[in-house]
Amino acid sequence: MTTQFSVADIELELHRYPSEQESNLQAWDAADEHLIKHLTEIEQTAVTTAIINDNFGALTASLLSMDSQWPLLLETDAKTSQLGTQQNLAKNKLNSENIRWVNSREALPSSVELVLMKLPKNLSYFAHQLSRLSQVLPQGTQVLIGAKAKSINKSLLEVFAKNLGPASASLTWKKTRVITCISDGKVRSLPQGVTWSIPELKLEISNLSNVFAANKLDIGARIMLDNMPKGDFTSIIDLGCGNGVLGLHAKQVFPKAYVHFIDDSEMAVESARQNWSLNNLDTTDLVGEQATFGWDDCLTHLSEGVRPDLILCNPPFHQGEAITDHIAWQMFLQSWRALKNGGILHVVGNRHLAYHVKLQRIFKNCTTVESNGKFVILQAQKISKKAESHEDEYLAPSSDAPDSSQPSEPHPQSSLYGAKR
Structure with missing residues (x-):
């Protein structure tokens, strides 16, 4: 390079x-x-x-x-x-x-x-x-x-x-x-966000201009919405949240959950914030805020006290014009560190991206939940703090990190994972 x-x-x-x-x-x-x-x-x-x-x-x-x-x-x-x-x-x-x-x-x-x-x-x-x-x-x-x-x-x-x-x-x-x-000196009005609905989920969705899938539900999110994980989750992260549709539906399915929306795009985070308010998703029998919204590089600056039991993730495989899988690697690795013991990472992706290989390396387990001709939903579980999951030379060693003694294909972002949670 x-x-x-x-x-x-x-x-x-x-x-x-x-x-x-x-x-x-x-x-x-x-x-x-x-x-x-x-x-x-x-x-x-x-x-x-x-x-x-x-x-x-x-x-x-x-x-x-x-x-x-x-x-x-x-x-x-x-x-x-x-x-x-x-x-x-x-x-x-x-x-x-x-x-x-x-x-x-x-x-x-x-x-x-x-x-x-x-x-x-x-x-x-x-x-x-x-x-x-x-x-x-x-x-x-x-x-x-x-x-x-x-x-x-x-x-x-x-x-x-x-x-x-x-x-x-x-x-x-x-x-x-x-x-x-x-500049011709003439003042233009700013474009308004695009709003559309998902009737079967009783959700109204609004997107600002730089948010993926601006005026419709993308097919990767659709299969994810139809196959939410089973469990009793109370702390959920919508990682790479976009307009927040996965996290919004997760709150519908798991009403006692606290949901964290995180994205690299500030407009995406704001869209998720607006959609949470638009759909009135706060549960009345819970006290205090029930969602946070973070503009961040994946989970790099996630609070030490946040230990989710479920992470929903629809990873991008491009950064601007560049096609790359390093963002997915980062999401999966940081998810392993963030999840509480027994927590689940629930991922959707194009079949050809072979995310199951990455998840198997990191979590030492990976289950196919659903698939069609283009997409696959995969689930990996953090078995225990001392899991023999595998992070290679890209990860600075720490006492709770998976064993990194065996050689492997390169993964990104060593310094991001060196600190203990």
Whole structure:
């Protein structure tokens, strides 16, 4: 994996987050390089700059290496993006004191003079981001967007015109282009969340713009909803919750349960929060709050006191444009650590991803609950604290960790699991 970023006399060491993950994916792409190359060619000076969708901090680190006092506002919906940027700034000893962090729902300041963006995969989310910018950018403000050349077409340019202002694309360099959009100064309304229902479950679901399966129930969630685990669960985590539909239904099935909704997307977490309220799921005979909502990198910052007896998980197998299974590995490994003795991890995934192999390695048991031509539901149980489950060289040793003496295929995220629970 390449970690040396070198563009226009800027030299940085950049890692994907977390740096311990084993993958051949690097922390930046040619569109990042093209944007920095463009800024140096036009001799851009340090002005208050908003950086949006900077996956692991390549743009942020580059600007701070050009001028350590460059005033920056960083917007991201992904917790891993925020953590990755912080990791790479620290690794390159770059000052982060002049950075203001916001998520994709917080108000933007009117002081922004320049915007740098990476084109996200979700164009509905992109339109939302442009509309947000239209509410604060004065007429004539320049917005520069790095994108793959193949992603730029007439429809995309129309998204700019509709939500912010006219746009044009540069010549191609390394199969990427820099799109220049000039704010027209007209304020647009923000798009509203999409709301739809699941009549058979008596659930109303609302999704914000960057949430998976925006206007319908995805088929992986459907098979999971039809095959909830059996038991008397009182502490449940909906891991990678999206709009929260699995956790919402779990509360219907297990009314005495306390449910934790966790996702890398802040918009997903907020959607789950809104859906909990929308469906009035608090049980009247229980006192106090019955759900929490966490914006986090899987279970990295889960409270020490949370010991679930059930984790529901529909893992993603991509991170942005990249296809990767390291997130699933992380979810399964952190689930093993978080679960109380006898607790269950209940997973749905595409059959071809072979999650049963991973679960068998970690839990030393795995049962197929249901399957169809595309999806499979798997269940693994944490047998005991001293279970001879297997975590390899990726995991820092601890007294309650599974035996790691035997060689195995690489797993991600060693340092995340070294601390005892």
